[in-house]
Amino acid sequence: MASTRGWFESVAEARRRARRRLPRSVFLALEAGAEAGVTRADNVAAFGEIRFAPPRLADLPATRDLRTTVLGIPVELPVIAAPVGAQAVHPLGEVAVAMGTRDAGTAMGLSEFASKPAAEVARVNPKLFFQVHWSADRDTLLERAETARRGGAIALIVTLDWSFPGGRDWGSPAIPRAMDLPAMLRYAPQALARPGYLLGWLRHGGLPDLTVPNMARPGGPAPGFFAAYRDWQAVRPPAWADIAWLRARWGGPFLVKGVLRPEDARRAVEIGATAISVSNHGGNNLDGTPASIRALPAIVAAVGGEIEVLLDGGVRRGGDVVKALALGARAVLIGRPCLWGLAARGPAGVRNVFEVLRGGIDSALLALGRPSVRDVAAADVIVPEGFSQGL
Numbered sequence: 001m002a003s004t005r006g007w008f009e010s011v012a013e014a015r016r017r018a019r020r021r022l023p024r025s026v027f028l029a030l031e032a033g034a035e036a037g038v039t040r041a042d043n044v045a046a047f048g049e050i051r052f053a054p055p056r057l058a059d060l061p062a063t064r065d066l067r068t069t070v071l072g073i074p075v076e077l078p079v080i081a082a083p084v085g086a087q088a089v090h091p092l093g094e095v096a097v098a099m100g101t102r103d104a105g106t107a108m109g110l111s112e113f114a115s116k117p118a119a120e121v122a123r124v125n126p127k128l129f130f131q132v133h134w135s136a137d138r139d140t141l142l143e144r145a146e147t148a149r150r151g152g153a154i155a156l157i158v159t160l161d162w163s164f165p166g167g168r169d170w171g172s173p174a175i176p177r178a179m180d181l182p183a184m185l186r187y188a189p190q191a192l193a194r195p196g197y198l199l200g201w202l203r204h205g206g207l208p209d210l211t212v213p214n215m216a217r218p219g220g221p222a223p224g225f226f227a228a229y230r231d232w233q234a235v236r237p238p239a240w241a242d243i244a245w246l247r248a249r250w251g252g253p254f255l256v257k258g259v260l261r262p263e264d265a266r267r268a269v270e271i272g273a274t275a276i277s278v279s280n281h282g283g284n285n286l287d288g289t290p291a292s293i294r295a296l297p298a299i300v301a302a303v304g305g306e307i308e309v310l311l312d313g314g315v316r317r318g319g320d321v322v323k324a325l326a327l328g329a330r331a332v333l334i335g336r337p338c339l340w341g342l343a344a345r346g347p348a349g350v351r352n353v354f355e356v357l358r359g360g361i362d363s364a365l366l367a368l369g370r371p372s373v374r375d376v377a378a379a380d381v382i383v384p385e386g387f388s389q390g391l
Contacts, residue, residue: 006345007352011316011337014353018343022089023194030089030339033283034165039291040283043314046291050323051382058369064362065372070331071155071253071274071308073127076105077358078331078373079321081338081350082282082312083131083157085113086212086225089343091204096342098124100350104358109157109333110214112144113225117213122152129255131157135215135232138242142249144214149252155274156250158243161258161285164233244271257312258285260295262302265309275308275330282313282335293324294388300328318360322368325376327383 008014019027033040066077081101087093094108094116101108107127110118112135122128130148132141145156201208211222223231247254256268257277268276278296280289292313300309311324312333324332334353341349361373368380 006348008344008349009356011340011353011356014337014340014344014349014356017345017349018089018340021194021197022343023197026089026197027343030336030343033168033287034285035167035287036169037283038287039280039285039289040287042291043280043283043293044291044316045314046293046387047314047316047320047323049384049387050293050327052319052323052364052368053380053382054367055369060366060369061371064365064370065374066358066361066365068331068373070107070310071129071255073107073154073253075107075127075331077354077361078325078329079315079354079357079361080106080129080331080333081108082333082335083109083111083114083129083159084335084339085111086115086210087339087342088115088208088210089339090346091201091206092346094121095124096347097338097350098122098128099347100338100341100352100354101125101127103347103351104354106354110148110153112214113212113228114214115209115212117151118148118153119151126152126154128153129155129157129253130214131159131257133159133162133232134238134242135228135235137235138245141246143218145246145250147218148214155253155255156246157255157257157277158246159257159279159281160238160243160264161260161279161281163286165285165287240267240271243268247271247273255310259299260289260292262298265299265302269303269306273307275310276303277310277312277333278329279312279333293327296324296327296329297383297388315357318357318362319364321357321361322364322373322376323381325373326378326381328378 068078081097090096094114098121102125109129109131110121112132118130130153210225212225212228213222215228216222253274255275256273258279259265259276265276278292278299280292292311308330310331311329315332315334321332337353341353370376
């Protein structure tokens with residue numbers, strides 16, 4: 001059980017603590033958001049447009065049941081950690097996220113761009129979903145997925161929504177390609193201004209490792225993050241036939257992430273996907289796409305309960321989770337909140353984030369008179385006219 005000393009009571013507080021602890025470039029890399037940040041802002045703001053409709057009174061048990069399943073895997077609350085690459089906000093990286101999610105009783109996604117190998121992460125939290133982008137040829141992608149499966153991954157996530165977005169209006173964070181001597185000298189003022197961050201790395205025997213071991217060829221060295229990203233840019237984008245091919249060869253639980261249009265959701269059903277995630281990549285991809293929650297109702301209607309629907313983007317409190325459930329999601333994925341918690345308090349901070357959301361979910365269920373997350377319904381929320389307009 002993680003210590004509650006230094007506990008924070010909101011995701012917003014986790015973000016504030018992360019900002020105080022991290023060097024400026026590292027924090028800006030977390031904040032990201034493509035171009036003008038329109039989609040990133042809308043992901044959060046759209047939840048505020050949805051209102052709850054609590055009844056008076058309801059016959060409730062003394063405790064509420066937050067348990068559900070995601071891709072057939074039982075979890076203690078309908079929230080899992082989204083796959084996020086290169087988690088250099090803490091020396092343990094994705095292993096720390098595995099510790100926090102394990103202690104919270106939930107699952108986590110692991111990016112192929114992660115800083116820790118799948119086998120190392122799965123030893124800590126076996127509820128591991130491995131994620132690939134269409135970043136290589138078919139055989140190479142399948143090889144990466146199978147390596148992750150041998151390491152303990154039990155589901156595959158294929159992320160479709162990436163178009164290599166360009167500059168940001170406030171400037172892109174300066175991240176080094178490797179922590180060599182010139183980079184250390186260049187970033188020394190930032191690191192010295194955040195001694196807690198620097199000492200954390202030194203206590204673990206080194207500096208941030210910007211390699212991606214899950215993208216290494218068998219027996220070969222792990223490539224650098226930016227080299228792997230550059231190679232990905234040269235790969236032809238996939239067609240649905242490619243996704244169907246990978247789905248057939250993987251065989252196990254299979255999540256298609258990055259769906260915003262009902263017709264794409266139907267294609268995912270047709271290829272036999274286990275689930276889809278309604279996602280705009282946290283506002284880091286094509287700016288001007290709608291908030292994920294705006295796209296959710298039409299997609300839920302399009303698939304008609306044939307596959308699980310998850311939501312990714314903008315969740316900052318337990319009430320947001322319940323709103324997504326009311327509009328038809330099975331569960332949600334969180335990215336930035338996990339990393340803010342990780343930066344703030346390490347593995348305990350990740351657990352802290354999930355406990356904040358757990359408390360908010362339970363409180364909303366109590367107010368809505370629902371004994372379980374599985375009982376949340378559309379009648380529990382008021383969605384303004386035009387909320388999903390144009391999708």
